Amino acid sequence: MYPLRTGLILWVSDLKQTKHLEKFGTIHYVSKRMHYVVLYVNAEKADETTKAIQKLSFVKKIERSFRNEIRTEYNSNVPDKAKLYT
Numbered sequence: 001m002y003p004l005r006t007g008l009i010l011w012v013s014d015l016k017q018t019k020h021l022e023k024f025g026t027i028h029y030v031s032k033r034m035h036y037v038v039l040y041v042n043a044e045k046a047d048e049t050t051k052a053i054q055k056l057s058f059v060k061k062i063e064r065s066f067r068n069e070i071r072t073e074y075n076s077n078v079p080d081k082a083k084l085y086t
Contacts, residue, residue: 004043007065008050011036014058024049038065 007028012018018030018037025041041049050062 004068005040006043006046007067008039008041008046008053009036009063009065010039010053010059011061011063012058013060017056017058020056021053024053043068 005026008025010021012035015030015032015035018027021027021037021039025039027037028040029038031037039053046064050064053059054062
């Protein structure tokens, strides 16, 4: 249904050229103060896209987002004290 996406954090030297990154994926956020771009790309082609983006002259560094790997299901081993008072 929806393709699996992964986030890339791109540290750039020039914010004017960030418009060129739209052909690689979806730009989610651009930080004007810290000079980075959050870009979402297809997870299947993330390695190929990273190599292509690294060749651009205004890109300093690329970091992969680990948001997909963080566990989001929480369980509590502590019993609920509200149930004790009822």
